Amino acid sequence: MSVQPKLEIINLGDELLIGIRENGHLAYLGDQLTRFGLEVQRNLVIRDNPEDIKRFFKDSWDQNDIVITTGGLGPTSDDLTRETIASLLNLELEFHEEIRQRIEDRFTKMGRTMTDNNLKQCYLPKGAVELVNQFGTAPGIFLKKDGKILIMLPGPSQELRPMWNKRVIPLLEEEGMNFTDQAYLQLRTYGLGESALESRLNPILESIEGLRVSFCFHHGIVDLRLSSPNGGLSTEEIEKIGEQCRIELGDDFVCYGHHSLAKIAFDQMRGVEKTLAIAESCTGGLLSDAFTNIPGASKIFAGGVVCYNNDAKIEMLDVPESILTQHGAVSAECAVAMVTGVAERFSTDYGLSITGFAGPGGGTPENPVGTIYLGYYSQVGVWSQKLVFSGERLTVKERAVHAALDFLRRKLIRYRVEDFLAAVGTSR
């Protein structure tokens, strides 16, 4: 195995090509591999039939040191990957009684009977190691042959991910690969577009030889990754460049690494033992959900209210009816009333609110579709912010959630100042 092995991922499954499901496997494995310096050369998504596997697998196998496949290991008659790849590699399939037993036990535990079509899952190519599947019937396959490695993983992500973490990484470590040290430095930013960010950082980044810079925009966040794939720069040198960028960016710098905006705000509040409640309308629960994706969220997140009509805003959040009639539900006044109401109802230190028109319906000349009002509540005051996003309904929702989390993050950076002012009894 070379120091920098060539690696490809092949995702099998008609369902990926016909749009039933996003290819989360590539995102997951790509992230896992890249963090530890293994580069994915290319990704292929092909149909799960013997002809296409024959047409494309062999080329991947010949051109690379490691090939990872996902999918095609299920019990239905259209899953033929195991058989086809074993035949391409001139390997026989062998029946494993211990796999049959495990599958039967699993069915028994669920109160179901094992069906005959599960029996095909008990066969592995000769010489392969079973990757035990903790959350499903299909075992994975780890095979060393001709100095190369083949890793075959099951399609459902709740089976694939634990298998990768618990079974595959230890086996790759045995082959001398390093899954401890990260291979690049990521700066997560919010507030600048991709080209504005590049222009702003260009004076720092443009003249450095051996530095690889890449950008990625996702719903308002722009990630900047710094690495030196040819080893021209040391880790310390890259960290020093990262620090220069961080200082240049000021509050537009969110964090190093992969934390979500919700996680950053969560850590800010947890450090000072404060609590948060959320009121939202057009984002419909997505803002609350961003917090509850964090394990241990209940330490700071008391709860939220989704108020989709005016009666609910009055009843659940004590929004005065006069605000709704005078200013409407999409207004700075309503965002402020919602956030005040929810923080008082849940007795929390902070509150965050969103109201707006996500589209396609709604909107007024003054507040067209895509208009969002944010509200922020703390012990020392209440603020609101107006934003306008373009795009379709789901995009506007995602952007609004990120904007609200960033609004909270920036306000919390000022926390110590506010706290001091509140303690000495000075109002702003």
Added chain:
Amino acid sequence: MSVQPKLEIINLGDELLIGIRENGHLAYLGDQLTRFGLEVQRNLVIRDNPEDIKRFFKDSWDQNDIVITTGGLGPTSDDLTRETIASLLNLELEFHEEIRQRIEDRFTKMGRTMTDNNLKQCYLPKGAVELVNQFGTAPGIFLKKDGKILIMLPGPSQELRPMWNKRVIPLLEEEGMNFTDQAYLQLRTYGLGESALESRLNPILESIEGLRVSFCFHHGIVDLRLSSPNGGLSTEEIEKIGEQCRIELGDDFVCYGHHSLAKIAFDQMRGVEKTLAIAESCTGGLLSDAFTNIPGASKIFAGGVVCYNNDAKIEMLDVPESILTQHGAVSAECAVAMVTGVAERFSTDYGLSITGFAGPGGGTPENPVGTIYLGYYSQVGVWSQKLVFSGERLTVKERAVHAALDFLRRKLIRYRVEDFLAAVGTSR
């Protein structure tokens, strides 16, 4: 152009290979194309650098009738797709003043200044048609050459999707392609695993020549797609087979087509002008969000409460403290109290609740991590259901949301019976 053109999708972008983002473009385009009978032969995800584009694009172009690329059209210096592909096709790039004007107008509208690096977006390969970008700066490209079609789309999905719908489909229709009639019949089911579904439908499906059957499992939903790619079966014959399957499946049949479980429940309630409120804990807003993804949701969805701690359940949902101390927050009793409280607070006809342990923390010997209690409220009574899911936190959340929506759907099927009983004053 042949009747069934060969088509590949190439997604460009390091960010897809290094796991910053899921490949939503493949899912979106795959779905769009498949619905109208265009099959994606294969999908390639490659890095956005001239070497890899040279290595892989030409082969795709040579082997197919239509090639669709996504990404690599941005203004930053690492976006070189336009230049490399034009050179591979021996086409010059031409500057288009009308594109520069559009980009400048866009910046002016947003109160920003156009930066010089946007100028590269004004160049198109000679002979190409501009695909006007309504939501971003990068124009798309539509090019006919040597009897083939090249379609180049921008990376952000809020730009790509409207461009596909409004610009590309009309141009493909001009080439004689049909974007009106759907090419397969999909039955969406819930309640059976993939292999149980196959075993149950096998007596109907196994002996039919020329029928293609495919299954896909996503968070408890199993989709069954019936088609006849070689034209052996007529639309009417496939519909007749679908009807046989629908009858065999009973309440496990959800719908024909692509509707979400939330949309199905929405339609059931909207047809009878009823309203719904939601109370959730471990799913943290995701259940409410499922409804608010439906345009016009406010017609039935009054709102929801996310109660992440016990105080919030008492204060916001009137859950009796004695239930929390005697049975705990994860119990059938609590699910019932939550759903009753939320329906009464929001004054709705129906209520739906979820409480459970999504993991990784929490859980008791009786209710381990993955245990979920659902609650359903209607005018004629309140019901609960216990379920146990395996998998990681986000998986458990997704599965719980689908299970709650399916619980609601099955209860609403019985709506007319309940309504009749309520009207004549009979309790069950």
